[in-house]
Amino acid sequence: MVSSSSEPKYPPGTSTPFYLARSEICVDSTGKCIGDGVFAGGNYEPGSHIFTLNRPLVGSLDTERLIDTCAHCYVWTEGSGIGSRLYVKEGTKVQTCAGCKKFRYCSKDCQNDAWNQGHKHECKNLRSVNDKSVPKAVIATMEILTRRKHGLITDNAWELLCCLDTHIEDFKANGKYGGIELMALGTSQLSFTQDTFSKDFVAGMYARVLTNSLTVVTPTFDPLGIMIDPYLCHINHSCDPNAFVVMDGPEVAIRALRPIKKDEEIVVSYIDITNPYSRRQSELKARWFFTCKCSKCQKGPTLQEDNWTIQPGNLAQKWKEVADIIVQNENFAQDPANYVGESPEERRVAALQGKAFAGYEDVQRMTDPHQAVKGIEDGMRLCHQSGLWPVYRQPYAAFRDDLIVNMLTVGNFPIAFPQCAKRYRYILPKLYPEVAHPIRVVQTWQTAMLTLYLASQEGTMGLAQPSVDFSLIAFMLIIEVKNVSAQSHGENSAFAKSVKKKYDEIVTDLESKLGPNVDDFVARAMPRQREIFMEMADWMQY
Numbered sequence: 267m268v269s270s271s272s273e274p275k276y277p278p279g280t281s282t283p284f285y286l287a288r289s290e291i292c293v294d295s296t297g298k299c300i301g302d303g304v305f306a307g308g309n310y311e312p313g314s315h316i317f318t319l320n321r322p323l324v325g326s327l328d329t330e331r332l333i334d335t336c337a338h339c340y341v342w343t344e345g346s347g348i349g350s351r352l353y354v355k356e357g358t359k360v361q362t363c364a365g366c367k368k369f370r371y372c373s374k375d376c377q378n379d380a381w382n383q384g385h386k387h388e389c390k391n392l393r394s395v396n397d398k399s400v401p402k403a404v405i406a407t408m409e410i411l412t413r414r415k416h417g418l419i420t421d422n423a424w425e426l427l428c429c430l431d432t433h434i435e436d437f438k439a440n441g442k443y444g445g446i447e448l449m450a451l452g453t454s455q456l457s458f459t460q461d462t463f464s465k466d467f468v469a470g471m472y473a474r475v476l477t478n479s480l481t482v483v484t485p486t487f488d489p490l491g492i493m494i495d496p497y498l499c500h501i502n503h504s505c506d507p508n509a510f511v512v513m514d515g516p517e518v519a520i521r522a523l524r525p526i527k528k529d530e531e532i533v534v535s536y537i538d539i540t541n542p543y544s545r546r547q548s549e550l551k552a553r554w555f556f557t558c559k560c561s562k563c564q565k566g567p568t569l570q571e572d573n574w575t576i577q578p579g580n581l582a583q584k585w586k587e588v589a590d591i592i593v594q595n596e597n598f599a600q601d602p603a604n605y606v607g608e609s610p611e612e613r614r615v616a617a618l619q620g621k622a623f624a625g626y627e628d629v630q631r632m633t634d635p636h637q638a639v640k641g642i643e644d645g646m647r648l649c650h651q652s653g654l655w656p657v658y659r660q661p662y663a664a665f666r667d668d669l670i671v672n673m674l675t676v677g678n679f680p681i682a683f684p685q686c687a688k689r690y691r692y693i694l695p696k697l698y699p700e701v702a703h704p705i706r707v708v709q710t711w712q713t714a715m716l717t718l719y720l721a722s723q724e725g726t727m728g729l730a731q732p733s734v735d736f737s738l739i740a741f742m743l744i745i746e747v748k749n750v751s752a753q754s755h756g757e758n759s760a761f762a763k764s765v766k767k768k769y770d771e772i773v774t775d776l777e778s779k780l781g782p783n784v785d786d787f788v789a790r791a792m793p794r795q796r797e798i799f800m801e802m803a804d805w806m807q808y
């Protein structure tokens with residue numbers, strides 16, 4: 267293995283300096299630093315851009331996304347029918363590569379660029395497995411090996427990639443190494459690189475992909491696949507991050523969430539940091555093999571993520587009985603991820619929490635939105651009726667996000683809308699206190715576009731009341747997003763531009779109706795519409 271030095275290394279083509287160096291976060295049990303991290307080369311204000319890479323070294327789409335997403339620029343051609351993905355050009359379609367019949371591209375340019383960047387060496391190989399589904403981590407590893415073999419990965423990038431920890435010993439300890447060796451064998455054959463890389467080296471690279479990849483996302487954070495990059499993959503985790511990753515097509519930007527001082531380590535979140543302490547710790551240990559000691563984790567289960575609405579001892583009799591049945595039949599209460607405490611009351615709550623998270627995981631695997639809605643509603647009822655969950659505690663809040671997405675998919679806008687209002691009022695400010703937090707921004711945008719859609723419908727689908735002006739509520743939300751999208755996504759991002767375009771359209775429309783008095787009208791009417799929208803947050807019982 268190539269050892270990394272603490273000497274700063276700047277990636278070519280980045281617009282703002284950052285550097286890689288020994289991280290004080292990654293330490294072994296004796297406190298010795300054992301890993302690298304990415305450090306700020308300058309001071310950064312919240313919402314400012316730290317650096318951008320034109321594209322990650324390698325990206326690999328989820329199997330389900332191979333059919334509707336460009337394998338080069340990652341434009342996802344499906345998705346929201348209510349317009350929250352306005353940054354996708356109308357009519358964008360993908361066409362299958364005639365060679366491999368596996369990847370699809372949205373244009374000749376994308377196909378040609380992908381060909382030159384490595385697909386020409388992989389196309390034939392992929393064709394041989396055309397009718398079989400190949401795991402994305404295998405495809406990513408295959409691309410890394412093939413591209414290095416053909417001189418398409420520089421020595422510097424290769425050295426940095428090889429510095430990343432394989433966690434082989436951890437995989438041996440958790441019994442998963444056998445599976446890794448098997449996958450590595452398949453990857454070697456698929457990449458035709460047996461003459462270049464040993465079996466063990468390929469297993470190490472495959473393991474690196476498993477433990478170092480980041481998620482490829484759309485600008486509205488729909489997950490599309492995984493990416494590996496020698497620079498990005500050096501960024502360490504914190505449950506209290508000072509930066510976030512945002513994508514604009516293939517471009518990956520790191521932006522500041524909080525003030526970052528020169529030489530401070532840049533940290534992002536690998537997981538959903540709105541989860542309770544024990545769940546975060548378990549997930550990080552299981553997937554990335556470390557114990558998080560960030561400022562938030564050091565406070566243990568004492569922060570808002572771990573709040574319950576009632577004390578475990580005050581659970582209603584009916585829910586005690588439900589919990590006891592779960593304790594007898596499932597092992598949720600023993601799972602450290604659900605840990606609440608040792609007393610019988612706390613173990614009951616742990617069992618209910620485990621049941622809720624298991625239900626949430628089941629929903630993630632469901633492809634039929636009607637079936638998913640049923641699973642989501644069961645989960646939300648458990649969280650609400652047990653009286654334990656505040657609306658912002660997970661997985662209650664995550665169930666609501668999924669409910670909104672699925673209600674939009676099945677066209678049930680009269681339910682989706684008040685749920686969006688509830689999320690906007692009670693959940694987003696709590697979970698994402700920074701107004702330019704990208705998740706808060708895209709979820710507010712989703713609500714804005716739904717409201718605009720409702721404004722365009724005759725009778726507003728039964729939601730209309732004489733005092734409600736859906737157009738104005740939509741305009742209010744659009745203004746809010748427009749004011750922060752440069753911080754969350756970057757001024758020149760396709761997302762920020764699509765928001766600005768929609769804002770301009772609405773202003774033009776209002777001017778045509780109201781003449782030059784738009785500002786007066788908005789200033790007069792908006793506060794009342796905001797109040798009405800806030801009242802709508804209480805329309806749904808849960």
Ligand SMILES: C[S@@+](CC[C@H](N)C(=O)[O-])C[C@H]1O[C@@H](n2cnc3c(N)ncnc32)[C@H](O)[C@@H]1O
Pocket residue numbers: 289291292293300301302303429430431477478479499500501502503504553554555556557558559560
């Ligand atoms: C994507 S890599 C980050 C780069 C890594 N530090 C290195 O030098 O290879 C992920 C790995 O870094 C380590 N890591 C990341 N964040 C950490 C943290 N907050 N505390 C301890 N180790 C961490 C873990 O070993 C994890 O599996």
